[in-house]
Amino acid sequence: MSTTTELPPPDLTADAARHKLIAIASGKGGVGKTWLSITLAHALTRQGKKVLLFDGDLGLANIDVQLGMMAKRDLNDVFEGNLSLAHVIEHHAEGGFDVIAGRSGHGSLAAMPLQRLNDVMQQLRALLPKYDAILIDLGAGIDKTVRFMAAAADLAIVVSTDEPTSLTDAYAFIKLSHAAGHGDNLHVVVNMTGSAKEADTTYGTLSKACQTFLKFTPPMLGYIRQDKRVRDAIRAQSLYLTRFPGTETAEDVEAVAGRVAATLLV
Numbered sequence: 352m353s354t355t356t357e358l359p360p361p362d363l364t365a366d367a368a369r370h371k372l373i374a375i376a377s378g379k380g381g382v383g384k385t386w387l388s389i390t391l392a393h394a395l396t397r398q399g400k401k402v403l404l405f406d407g408d409l410g411l412a413n414i415d416v417q418l419g420m421m422a423k424r425d426l427n428d429v430f431e432g433n434l435s436l437a438h439v440i441e442h443h444a445e446g447g448f449d450v451i452a453g454r455s456g457h458g459s460l461a462a463m464p465l466q467r468l469n470d471v472m473q474q475l476r477a478l479l480p481k482y483d484a485i486l487i488d489l490g491a492g493i494d495k496t497v498r499f500m501a502a503a504a505d506l507a508i509v510v511s512t513d514e515p516t517s518l519t520d521a522y523a524f525i526k527l528s529h530a531a532g533h534g535d536n537l538h539v540v541v542n543m544t545g546s547a548k549e550a551d552t553t554y555g556t557l558s559k560a561c562q563t564f565l566k567f568t569p570p571m572l573g574y575i576r577q578d579k580r581v582r583d584a585i586r587a588q589s590l591y592l593t594r595f596p597g598t599e600t601a602e603d604v605e606a607v608a609g610r611v612a613a614t615l616l617v
């Protein structure tokens with residue numbers, strides 16, 4: 352048994368380590384990354400965390416659209432070199448979290464040279480001490496900008512549904528991250544599932560493929576049940592947890608947020 356004198360010296364970087372840059376990824380499009388990024392930001396805020404939500408979908412940015420925000424400044428101003436990242440942060444009053452909006456359909460952002468993107472990621476990391484968590488909503492696919500942003504994050508949440516195409520693309524994302532040396536930073540969330548049992552089956556299929564071919568399996572962070580009211584909330588450009596509190600799906604997101612807060616933001 353260790354005595355006080357045997358305790359290691361205090362980790363002076365512990366406070367800095369508490370702040371985390373978390374990418375939400377998937378491979379396949381349309382699995383709920385943007386909705387989950389927003390709802391997770393909201394749930395973490397309600398649990399007392401200070402959160403910044405960054406729209407990292409450089410091709411089809413739509414966080415501002417889902418939130419019904421009229422962003423006065425966005426990432427395009429940063430990429431054009433007019434403003435620093437800190438100057439394009441907007442506060443979402445209802446949700447209580449901060450947002451950096453992208454610019455939807457602005458092709459030039461998707462074609463951003465990696466050097467420029469690297470500069471923006473550095474600026475984003477410099478904002479970390481002001482927040483408990485910065486969430487990056489990534490675009491679909493596994494192109495180089497997506498991989499670059501995922502690699503720049505401390506952690507990545509890989510979202511998959513039970514569809515074979517979604518599982519295949521989640522596996523492809525995990526395989527590439529693992530090959531790049533970031534496998535340990537991955538966590539899986541099963542979205543749009545019918546039940547906890549179905550989510551376990553979906554995760555089981557994914558983890559079996561990972562174990563067989565990669566000899567490692569990213570842990571499951573949780574699951575989110577399918578609810579047609581998600582679409583209603585998005586249509587109304589409103590926050591799901593405000594509009595439909597207490598639903599099973601709301602509880603699922605809150606449970607995932609609780610696990611992020613308890614195990615990842617430490």
Ligand SMILES: Nc1ncnc2c1ncn2[C@@H]1O[C@H](COP(=O)(O)OP(=O)(O)OP(=O)(O)O)[C@@H](O)[C@H]1O
Binds near residue numbers: 385543544581
């Ligand atoms: N848990 C859920 N239950 C029911 N519908 C959901 C759920 N999560 C997401 N959706 C639906 O999935 C659709 C796609 O969601 P979202 O735009 O967040 O996906 P995405 O992964 O960000 O897509 P893209 O790859 O195009 O950026 C939305 O219309 C939303 O209504």
Ligand SMILES: [Mg+2]
Binds near residue numbers: 386
């Ligand atoms: Mg999206």
